[in-house]
Amino acid sequence: MSSNVLLFVTTFFASAVEAVEALTIVLAVGVVRGWRSTLTGVGAAAVVLGAIVAALGPALRLIPIDTLRFVVGALLLAFGLQWLRKAILRASGYKPLHDEGAAFARERDAAGSASRVAAGQFDWYSFTVAFKGVLLEGLEVTFIVVTFGSTQGRLGLAAGAAAAAVVLVTAVGVAVRGPLERVPENSLKFVVGVLLTSFGIFWAGEGAGVHWPGSDLAILGIVGFLAAVSFALTRWLHRRRVALAPAGARA
């Protein structure tokens, strides 16, 4: 039960973060160059991503569960640690925070300076940028959906959580007609990094033959331990950065 809730939460938030980034690209191109070719690119990328989930999900069920958990856990661990590492460096001020407003302005300027097509013609620039943006952001979501869904035997739940996140982000994006700058993207990445890494530890351990104390409940202990370590590191790095900064920069 608790692992299903965590599975839903992790997939939902990871998908929401990636959807926010994809939405920024799509909005910037659509606003500047028109919607027909842009939305065709979005649709084409969605079809490719859906096909990957449909093909890989059942295929992964053929792999023995311990092998699958070890490989998936190891991949999630490597992938999740990268998110967490960046989130800690951003939260402590050693890396700039991700700014959707700035990303939107960059994409909008690039779309505006690219060569135009005549009215009524298909715009391959818009199609390609939207397709590439949605596909690249979506591949990480697809990876999470397929791995979580297959390892837990809940592909439908994982896909549903991802779909719910994408629908919610799209609806809010359409409502505000701009990039979702107020979404606490950096905080979400911190939380998702902790969750992905914790599931990675749990599954890789199970696949390697570890018997976790408390069985499935151990996942909550791992999440708590990793969250505590990450917060402690963030606070320590932040204090150190402030202490080392010149007096003028601190004021």
Place this chain on the structure above:
Amino acid sequence: MRYIRSFVLFWWNFIVGDDWRVAAGLAVALGLTWATHAWWLLPLAVALLLAESVVRESRSSG
């Protein structure tokens, strides 16, 4: 050739990312866990690798 290079680069970025030492440390920790079945080894290794990586990055950038 360009597609193969992009494909390899995608997986390299996906698995190894910015810090190859973390990926190498994880590989060692996973191997030791496989050999010993010790439940505490992987969480402890992840915490130490994470701490070492962010502290090193903070020293080089700050």
